[in-house]
Amino acid sequence: MSGFIRAFLVAAAVAIVSAPALAQDYAAVVSAPDRTDADRKNDERREPVKILAFTGVQPGWAILDMGAGAGYSTELMARATGPKGKVYGQNPPDMMDRARAAYEERAKSPAMQNVTTLMRGYEDPVPAEVRNLDLITFFYAYHDVTYMPVDRTRMDRALLDALKPGGYLVIADYAALPGAGTSVSKTLHRIDEDFLKKEVEAAGFKLVDEGTFLRNPEDPHDMPIFRPQIPIDIFVLKFQKPG
Numbered sequence: 001m002s003g004f005i006r007a008f009l010v011a012a013a014v015a016i017v018s019a020p021a022l023a024q025d026y027a028a029v030v031s032a033p034d035r036t037d038a039d040r041k042n043d044e045r046r047e048p049v050k051i052l053a054f055t056g057v058q059p060g061w062a063i064l065d066m067g068a069g070a071g072y073s074t075e076l077m078a079r080a081t082g083p084k085g086k087v088y089g090q091n092p093p094d095m096m097d098r099a100r101a102a103y104e105e106r107a108k109s110p111a112m113q114n115v116t117t118l119m120r121g122y123e124d125p126v127p128a129e130v131r132n133l134d135l136i137t138f139f140y141a142y143h144d145v146t147y148m149p150v151d152r153t154r155m156d157r158a159l160l161d162a163l164k165p166g167g168y169l170v171i172a173d174y175a176a177l178p179g180a181g182t183s184v185s186k187t188l189h190r191i192d193e194d195f196l197k198k199e200v201e202a203a204g205f206k207l208v209d210e211g212t213f214l215r216n217p218e219d220p221h222d223m224p225i226f227r228p229q230i231p232i233d234i235f236v237l238k239f240q241k242p243g
Contacts, residue, residue: 024059026052029079034111042072045231050213051139052080054236055170060084061134064126064162067091067141070102071112077137078115090118090125123154125162132164138171143191146182156203165243169205171196172214175233177221189225193235200239211236 026049057063059082065074068089078087091103106112118126122145136159145152159169176183176190184190197207214234225232 024052024057024080026080029076032079032111034109035075039072039075046072047213048076050211051170051172051236052076054209054211054213054238055135055137055168057081057135062086062132064088064090064130064133064136064159066122066125066136066138066159067144068103069095069141070099071106073137073139074103074115075106075109075111077135078113079111081114083114085114087115088118088126088130089115090120090122092121093119095119122148122150122152123158125155125158131162132167133162134164134167136163136167136169138169140173142171142173142196143182143185143189146191147186152199153203156200156205160204160241163241165241167241168208169200169239169241170236171200171239172211172234172236174225175219175221175235180221188223190221193237197237200237204242205239206242207237208240209238211238 029052030043030048057077057080059080061081062085063077063081065077065087068074068091071089074087074089078085081087089103091100103117107115107117120126138159145155163169173193173196174188174190176185176188176192178192178194180190180192181195182191201207214231214236216231216233218230219228219233221233223229
């Protein structure tokens with residue numbers, strides 16, 4: 001047997017043995033019996049198993065959840081990364097009282113024991129010592145930031161700096177009509193997908209994947225996202241920090 005073939009077989013054997021250890025049962029994460037009925041209802045439109053799989057989150061990862069709101073996604077990430085992982089849930093200091101109360105109630109759950117709450121502005125979302133993150137999630141809130149007094153160039157650069165080389169930023173948001181930019185972000189709560197891509201890439205990120213599992217081409221893109229008559233067209237993008 002040649003040295004090349006022997007090396008190939010050894011590498012293949014290692015891959016087979018290692019694969020189960022690297023696998024993550026996202027369906028089990030979502031079906032955990034202690035999740036709330038409200039979260040399970042939210043699951044019906046959020047496709048949490050698919051979003052977790054798209055992020056690729058693994059046990060032991062360090063994660064920042066931007067614009068955490070009431071903490072639905074924060075808790076999912078906390079469950080997926082497990083007790084050896086670490087999650088930071090970021091919300092701005094001036095967040096709405098109702099969302100703050102909901103997050104604070106969720107924070108009491110045992111599932112949130114590996115979560116640190118960060119009440120910080122979007123432009124400076126993490127303390128200086130929080131670096132080399134594996135993953136940043138930014139779900140359904142990037143459009144909100146566009147009509148706030150936020151320097152998004154500074155924000156996106158801060159997200160890049162917080163990640164380790166090769167780390168990921170995953171953004172999910174509601175699609176606006178092409179060319180709309182941020183013009184309907186406050187009225188319809190949507191954002192132009194191509195505009196967002198260019199803005200994030202300008203900070204130094206590389207777009208590496210696009211999820212289609214929440215897309216709906218039948219959405220006319222001209223109605224607010226609240227109480228929709230049909231499912232909203234949602235894009236999911238994965239960016240990577242080079243290196």
